[in-house]
Amino acid sequence: MSLRLGDIAPDFTAETTEGTISFHEWLGNSWGLLFSHPADY
Structure with a gap:
């Protein structure tokens, strides 16, 4: 998924x-940023 x-x-x-x-x-009506390093786990 991208x-x-x-x-x-x-x-x-x-x-x-x-x-x-x-x-x-948790985020509500705010902006958010998801950051992930899947290759590191």
Whole structure:
């Protein structure tokens, strides 16, 4: 899957030290930047 500038990222949940979060709920109406290095893991 690839995303382009202006695309809406898919929602996902993640376990954090603060509990489970939903990406879209956490981001709200703000802009966000997803940064990943999948080859590093």
